[in-house]
Amino acid sequence: MSTILMKNAATPHSAGGKAILDAAIRLFSEQGFDGVSMRGVALEAGVSKSNIYHHFESKEALYLAIMQASAQSLSEMVETLAEGKGDFEQRLRKFAQVHLAHLFENAMTVRLLLRELFSGESKWQKIMAEQVVGGIFERLIGIFENGQKAGLLRAGVDPGLCATLILGIDLFYFQSYEMKKYPPLNRFDRPNEQFSEEMMDIILHGMLIPAGQRSLES
Amino acid sequence: MSTILMKNAATPHSAGGKAILDAAIRLFSEQGFDGVSMRGVALEAGVSKSNIYHHFESKEALYLAIMQASAQSLSEMVETLAEGKGDFEQRLRKFAQVHLAHLFENAMTVRLLLRELFSGESKWQKIMAEQVVGGIFERLIGIFENGQKAGLLRAGVDPGLCATLILGIDLFYFQSYEMKKYPPLNRFDRPNEQFSEEMMDIILHGMLIPAGQRSLES
DNA sequence: ATACTGACCGACCGGACGGTCAGTTTGCGC
DNA sequence: GCGCAAACTGACCGTCCGGTCGGTCAGTAT
Numbered sequence: 001m002s003t004i005l006m007k008n009a010a011t012p013h014s015a016g017g018k019a020i021l022d023a024a025i026r027l028f029s030e031q032g033f034d035g036v037s038m039r040g041v042a043l044e045a046g047v048s049k050s051n052i053y054h055h056f057e058s059k060e061a062l063y064l065a066i067m068q069a070s071a072q073s074l075s076e077m078v079e080t081l082a083e084g085k086g087d088f089e090q091r092l093r094k095f096a097q098v099h100l101a102h103l104f105e106n107a108m109t110v111r112l113l114l115r116e117l118f119s120g121e122s123k124w125q126k127i128m129a130e131q132v133v134g135g136i137f138e139r140l141i142g143i144f145e146n147g148q149k150a151g152l153l154r155a156g157v158d159p160g161l162c163a164t165l166i167l168g169i170d171l172f173y174f175q176s177y178e179m180k181k182y183p184p185l186n187r188f189d190r191p192n193e194q195f196s197e198e199m200m201d202i203i204l205h206g207m208l209i210p211a212g213q214r215s216l217e218s
Numbered sequence: 219m220s221t222i223l224m225k226n227a228a229t230p231h232s233a234g235g236k237a238i239l240d241a242a243i244r245l246f247s248e249q250g251f252d253g254v255s256m257r258g259v260a261l262e263a264g265v266s267k268s269n270i271y272h273h274f275e276s277k278e279a280l281y282l283a284i285m286q287a288s289a290q291s292l293s294e295m296v297e298t299l300a301e302g303k304g305d306f307e308q309r310l311r312k313f314a315q316v317h318l319a320h321l322f323e324n325a326m327t328v329r330l331l332l333r334e335l336f337s338g339e340s341k342w343q344k345i346m347a348e349q350v351v352g353g354i355f356e357r358l359i360g361i362f363e364n365g366q367k368a369g370l371l372r373a374g375v376d377p378g379l380c381a382t383l384i385l386g387i388d389l390f391y392f393q394s395y396e397m398k399k400y401p402p403l404n405r406f407d408r409p410n411e412q413f414s415e416e417m418m419d420i421i422l423h424g425m426l427i428p429a430g431q432r433s434l435e436s
Numbered sequence: 437a438t439a440c441t442g443a444c445c446g447a448c449c450g451g452a453c454g455g456t457c458a459g460t461t462t463g464c465g466c
Numbered sequence: 467g468c469g470c471a472a473a474c475t476g477a478c479c480g481t482c483c484g485g486t487c488g489g490t491c492a493g494t495a496t
Binding site for chain 3: 268269
Binding site for chain 2: 030031032034035111114117118119120125126129130133134137138141154156157158160161162163164165168169171172173175176178179182183184185187188195198199201202203204205206207
């Protein structure tokens with residue numbers, strides 16, 4: 001586990017290496033580790049099965065390389081999560097909006113990581129929890145803690161809970177996206193941006209002190 | 219798919235049949251369809267592999283039987299979701315509390331169904347969306363629609379969205395439970411009942427019109 | 437006794453799996 | 467052009483997979 005399981009990992013030297021990674025991430029994200037065969041990856045990548053073993057030591061090493069690449073690309077996504085301009089509420093709305101959009105833009109990667117994160121027991125669960133999810137989580141918590149210091153949060157509202165709710169709803173919305181075409185779940189069907197807006201309307205109204213009543217407390 | 223794929227399905231006549239179902243639901247919920255072998259099921263159930271084929275026509279038939287049994291047991295769970303006594307807000311809090319508790323009480327079953335529901339593409343996705351998830355969803359929507367008619371919901375708050383948020387948060391909380399032991403996600407760590415309370419504090423405050431301001435609108 | 441049934445088993449099958457290896461092709465510094 | 471490593475291939479291996487088959491055995495109705 002601690003030894004080097006891959007030979008060149010996320011930075012393949014050749015075109016074939018890149019094709020293998022591309023094919024593997026596509027297949028693994030759709031069908032999971034057990035559902036994918038090395039023959040299938042080779043076919044999808046347009047190379048021979050042996051060639052995969054020239055680049056990666058084993059199926060597990062290939063999977064691990066993809067997980068690492070995915071985790072890294074998602075970590076970089078966190079960097080682009082604009083906390084930027086505007087007041088507290090606008091920053092939060094922007095964060096939720098961008099976060100949800102990023103989930104769908106990196107659908108394959110996200111599905112791959114979520115599958116592993118929620119699969120019960122996984123060696124990489126700890127690492128991913130700390131680095132990938134944790135990064136986003138801490139970022140969002142930071143915003144809420146600033147708001148709390150500024151006296152914008154209602155009494156008894158925990159920044160950690162706030163972050164959990166927003167990230168949880170976004171992830172659930174992403175995960176259950178395919179299911180929304182079936183009744184009665186299709187009764188709630190709108191563009192992603194509108195979902196984010198309406199969701200934040202409710203959430204923020206539940207968390208924040210109304211503008212008219214600020215700094216009334218001690 | 220339309221033909222009968224199992225011989226006795228969810229109501230096994232013999233002790234062996236029951237043992238097979240028990241073992242299968244345990245293994246499938248932990249490792250998924252591809253991760254489980256019929257030899258593994260036989261070993262876990264304490265019967266021969268051939269015996270499984272005496273009771274079930276194929277691996278897929280066994281899986282389907284388990285999915286149906288799980289879906290049914292979860293559908294029955296919906297019936298016990300007390301909408302009962304108390305005012306609107308108390309009914310909602312009770313619903314969320316009982317729903318979350320049920321998820322953990324039926325953890326294996328829930329994990330099995332969630333895995334299938336969120337796996338992207340599945341033949342049973344439609345059926346399960348309509349019957350299992352849909353049942354809970356409609357029930358919760360019904361409560362919210364009653365509240366809306368009674369003028370308890372803030373303007374622009376959609377009952378469907380409300381139901382989505384509560385169910386989504388509960389499911390996400392259940393799914394991510396194992397991850398909570400790792401930092402920084404462990405910063406938000408409390409008993410399930412307390413989570414449900416605090417979560418509903420925020421959500422309901424965001425959805426409902428405060429008691430003092432009711433029926434002010436036209 | 438006989439005939440029949442459902443529960444159950446061990447041995448076996450073809451095929452797909454992950455992985456290996458000897459050998460060929462390709463690209464590149466010299 | 468030459469040498470050499472990296473890229474790449476097809477044939478092959480042992481193992482495990484889902485599934486089948488012939489048969490045993492207890493119970494039970496005739």
